[in-house]
Amino acid sequence: MRAALALALCVSAPAGAEELPDGWVRLDAVAPGIVQDIRYARAFNFTGAPVPGYEAPVCVLRREAAAALARVEARLRVDGFRLTVFDCYRPARSVAAFMDWVAADAPRDEVYFHPDVARGALVAEGYIARRSSHSVGLAVDVGLDRADAPVSRPEAAGAGRCDAPFAERPRESSLDLGTAFDCFSPLSAVDAVVPADARAHRARLAAAMEAEGFAGYAAEWWHFRLAGPEAGAAMDFPLR
Numbered sequence: 001m002r003a004a005l006a007l008a009l010c011v012s013a014p015a016g017a018e019e020l021p022d023g024w025v026r027l028d029a030v031a032p033g034i035v036q037d038i039r040y041a042r043a044f045n046f047t048g049a050p051v052p053g054y055e056a057p058v059c060v061l062r063r064e065a066a067a068a069l070a071r072v073e074a075r076l077r078v079d080g081f082r083l084t085v086f087d088c089y090r091p092a093r094s095v096a097a098f099m100d101w102v103a104a105d106a107p108r109d110e111v112y113f114h115p116d117v118a119r120g121a122l123v124a125e126g127y128i129a130r131r132s133s134h135s136v137g138l139a140v141d142v143g144l145d146r147a148d149a150p151v152s153r154p155e156a157a158g159a160g161r162c163d164a165p166f167a168e169r170p171r172e173s174s175l176d177l178g179t180a181f182d183c184f185s186p187l188s189a190v191d192a193v194v195p196a197d198a199r200a201h202r203a204r205l206a207a208a209m210e211a212e213g214f215a216g217y218a219a220e221w222w223h224f225r226l227a228g229p230e231a232g233a234a235m236d237f238p239l240r
C-alpha cells in the first residue's frame with residue numbers, strides 16, 4: 001500500500017471517466033492491423049490474474065507514439081512481418097498492484113514467468129519497476145510475427161519455463177524471439193546468447209522500432225519507448 005500512496009502523489013487523471021485525455025488515442029483507430037494481445041487484461045501474465053486498471057484488452061497511447069507504431073507496422077508489412085502489442089499505456093494503479101503482488105506473502109507458486117527468481121526478489125533484481133514509462137503513454141511492449149501467421153493467444157503456461165527452447169513454450173508467435181514476453185530471465189536481455197534465428201528476429205524488430213524513433217531497453221527485448229516527447233505525469237485512468 002505504501003507504493004500505491006507514493007504513486008498517487010505523481011498521478012493525474014482525465015476529467016471524464018469514459019474519455020481519453022487530450023492527445024491520447026486508441027491504437028486500433030490509428031493502426032487497426034496491429035495485433036493486440038493485452039496480457040494484463042487476462043490471466044496469462046506473471047500475476048496469474050487480470051490486473052487492476054485493465055478493464056478491457058485495449059491499447060491506448062499518446063498520439064505521437066501510436067502514429068510512430070503505425071509507421072513501424074507499415075515497415076514490417078513490406079517484408080512480410082507484423083507487430084503484436086502486449087502492453088501499451090499502463091495505469092498507475094496497475095503499477096501499484098504489481099508492487100502489492102510482489103510484497104504478498106505467498107509460496108513459490110508460479111515458475112513460468114520467473115523460473116529462477118522468487119516473486120519477492122523481482123523488484124530488487126530489476127525485473128519489475130516501481131514506476132513505469134508505460135504510465136505516460138509513450139512505452140510499448142511488442143512482439144514480431146509473420147504477417148500471414150494465425151494470431152496466437154497462449155492461455156496456459158503448463159509446467160514449463162518462459163526461457164525454455166521455442167518448441168517447449170506456449171506459442172505466442174510463429175517466430176522465436178529467444179524467450180516469451182515478460183520472461184524474467186537473463187535470456188530476455190537484448191545481448192543474451194540465444195539461437196541465431198531468435199537474434200535475427202530481435203534485430204529486425206529493434207531496427208524497425210528504432211527507425212521510427214523508439215529506443216529499446218537492454219534487459220527486455222520487447223520493451224521500447226518513443227524518444228523525444230516530454231514524459232509528462234503518470235496517468236491513472238482505467239482501460240475500458
